[in-house]
Amino acid sequence: MYPSGSYAKPYPALILSQSIYTFLVYKEIWCDGCYDLVHFGHANSFRQAKLLANKLIVGVHSDNEVLKHKRLPIYTEEERYKLIKGIKWVDEVVEDSPYVTTIDVLDKYNCYYCAHGNDITATFDGIDTYKIIKETNRYKELKRTPGISTTAIINRILEKYQEKNKSTITLENNGILFEEETNNKHSKWTGINDPFLMTTSKIFEFMNNEYRTPKSNDKIIYAPGSYDLFHIGHLDFLENCKNESDYLIVGLYTDEIIKKIKNSQYPIMNLQERIFNVLSYKCVDEVIIGAPYIISEDFINQIKIDTIYHGGKHLIFANDYVRGIRNNGKQTEN
Incomplete structure (x- = not known):
């Protein structure tokens, strides 16, 4: 049996040998941060943390908490809360978590370990925000995404x-x-x-463990766009698409197409980066890389699209048949 005390030893989900306290994964693990301009680097840290536990709890700092120690976040706290909740490896989000992680916070949420990337996060006066956690051996280091x-x-x-x-x-x-x-x-x-x-192994890591191809009776929605600098409007749009479908396919335009339909200043994030941003979210079932700008009847038949959702500003249909399956519902530009 474990020694007395709730946190005398890490609480494992599966015990191989209680006599030596051997385990495979923990029940819960904690991550926290500001997560401004939420990107696939943040998602990759959550993916790594989730490999260590059955449940990943993420604390997100409020705007005021961040401002005490660094600049005001570009994305508001409400936007950051929702974006983090939408990432496929996150099980729970704790809003307005403290900037300096404490033992009390970990204990409150039944997390023995806190996980963070191998970079420095410091308070306004230069103190490591994970100093106490590291000193008590309750810190797990994750590999930062280059x-x-x-x-x-x-x-x-x-x-x-x-x-x-x-x-x-x-x-x-x-x-x-x-x-x-x-x-x-x-x-x-x-x-x-x-x-x-970008490697194939990285794409595989970001694919959903429950990845499936659509069933014959699934309603398939196709949502093409650039999805540059993934933001709350993109997530709201894709979640709306998912709610209307059984299977959501996102089409990502190439950098060259985006430059032509917008201007040479775009995209901010290249195609490879945008792939990982979109793949990070629970609502997305499949991604078409280098999606065609002109949507043809052959393309629709090939992937058996039922409805096309799009913001409407940049979209060309090959003929009236293609235009007929397009949905002009409540979408935002993507």
């Missing part, structure tokens, strides 16, 4: 703006200058000096 971070995305947006306006920007928010973040393209904390390399 080539992606919130700071890196902000860099890209500012660089695109500078290219378009041929000017230099200095942004200031509550006394905190963005200049140091945006000019430091090789941050040892964000890992953005390492390129993101």
